[in-house]
């Protein structure tokens with residue numbers, strides 16, 4: 078009888094569970110058939126009989142002994158966990174849900190976060206257990222004390238975010254150009270199925286107002302995908318910065334690696350302004366190091382060799398622990414990222430975003446708009462057509478769009494900055510107040526802080542007759558506090574002049590739209606010059622307010638009457654001249670008006686003074702007979718009412734002007 082040759086299992090191939098069971102049974106059979114045989118001999122015999130390696134037999138015996146069962150390793154390898162299935166945008170969105178609960182004076186609990194995520198159709202569906210697993214992964218911990226548990230952000234994430242926000246604020250103050258780069262992907266099957274799919278419920282109001290979108294779905298269908306890399310600033314995309322790679326798989330950024338990224342970055346560097354800043358996330362390929370630094374995984378000799386290469390000679394009596402201590406002391410000077418070093422040549426700084434903080438990168442909003450365009454227009458699902466749509470979409474994103482996205486990011490930065498105060502207070506209060514984890518915070522301080530986060534400081538209205546000294550006082554304020562105050566962008570129906578930018582110099586509109594908006598009560602004040610309409614909208618004031626700056630409004634009494642009917646809750650200051658005679662003297666000395674204009678201003682001044690002195694119309698009347706005295710009065714009033722109560726206490730109480 079012919080004996081069939083034993084089929085040898087190919088090295089490295091996976092042995093399914095049924096075969097593993099057979100191997101185990103063969104081992105047991107040999108063991109029971111001869112009690113004098115050693116385990117080693119039985120394993121050799123089993124391996125040879127089954128056509129597998131001895132190592133495999135040992136592994137199977139061990140698995141059976143430890144787990145009491147045998148499983149197919151295949152299943153373990155191919156099935157990605159739900160946690161893995163959530164993409165970066167999902168994780169960012171979950172973080173935003175936790176933050177939104179804090180901003181609503183609420184303790185974030187698993188159930189509440191789950192409810193918010195379920196209600197947001199842009200977030201992938203997952204189970205409560207997955208949420209429990211994902212929260213630590215994105216940097217949240219349940220902090221337990223006195224039998225209470227509060228979900229807090231891990232210290233390293235908070236510190237990273239604080240450092241990032243401090244740095245970017247500093248760079249903004251230094252007027253540096255800030256570039257933002259990022260990769261995204263779109264697959265050939267990408268379609269936008271329903272309106273609003275690309276929006277983030279957190280910001281839906283704002284995004285719809287600004288025609289922005291914060292979310293775009295990750296590719297789900299089969300087919301090739303495009304990996305896209307680009308860079309831009311509030312001046313638009315950087316020319317020739319686009320890199321498009323084709324990928325066979327729909328997996329995120331599979332084709333991108335450190336080498337490719339560095340090559341692209343080296344090409345883009347000459348196109349960036351010297352002394353500028355480049356913001357990117359913390360993807361590993363953005364942070365490839367110049368050289369590897371020894372870790373505990375290195376053996377002693379390797380560490381000694383590395384230290385020697387740096388001119389540090391230690392004898393072999395040093396323990397590994399001691400060697401690693403030496404490494405730690407010198408590592409900072411060698412722990413350099415290739416990208417950062419490349420940028421140094423042009424004095425460009427690299428700033429890395431904390432993990433899962435998509436909202437702080439405006440290019441994510443740009444990507445959402447591009448993907449939206451592709452999704453709406455994709456009809457052939459051919460890679461060449463999708464690529465063409467991509468190029469079309471990129472040309473549609475002009476400097477204005479970029480500016481909108483960057484401005485939105487500044488608001489997000491401001492919210493995040495204040496949020497940390499809210500969260501720290503929440504942490505303190507949760508352990509100090511006798512409350513259970515589901516109750517709503519009721520402490521005034523937290524309520525006020527939250528208001529500050531949401532609304533920003535109260536606007537400041539300066540009103541008074543022409544020549545009373547409003548501009549002079551304001552100039553002093555701006556000199557002393559250059560970053561504290563901001564000005565709203567006015568609307569106008571006149572055409573933009575060369576160099577004027579919409580949303581920066583003016584919001585350009587037309588008579589029809591503006592008249593309708595005025596009728597809807599959206600404007601604080603309007604005026605007509607040379608047949609064109611000008612005005613300050615409530616929204617423009619709110620925009621400044623949400624940047625954390627005090628919005629200054631220099632308006633006439635009609636504007637004051639109007640602004641008090643809004644919910645802007647301004648501080649109302651009337652600047653009073655010492656007398657009509659002195660006012661006339663100052664106006665003439667200023668030498669900016671013709672004689673008839675001076676007369677006209679003086680006539681109006683009388684009416685304004687009457688209105689200004691009427692009790693209940695202003696919070697304070699500042700007599701400007703002495704500039705230093707008037708300025709200190711104004712300064713004190715602001716610091717008392719805006720800085721101490723920066724929270725923008727909108728309660729009826731604070732809104733009232735004493736009669």
Ligand SMILES: Nc1ncnc2c1ncn2[C@@H]1O[C@H](COP(=O)(O)OP(=O)(O)OP(=O)(O)O)[C@@H](O)[C@H]1O
Pocket residue numbers: 541542543544545546547548549550663664666667701702703704705707
């Ligand atoms: N306390 C003061 N004593 C003397 N002169 C002053 C004082 N305050 C302001 N001035 C001068 O009065 C003139 C008018 O002041 P300013 O231009 O600030 O007025 P204004 O209220 O802003 O006027 P407008 O509404 O027309 O812009 C300026 O030349 C300024 O230098």
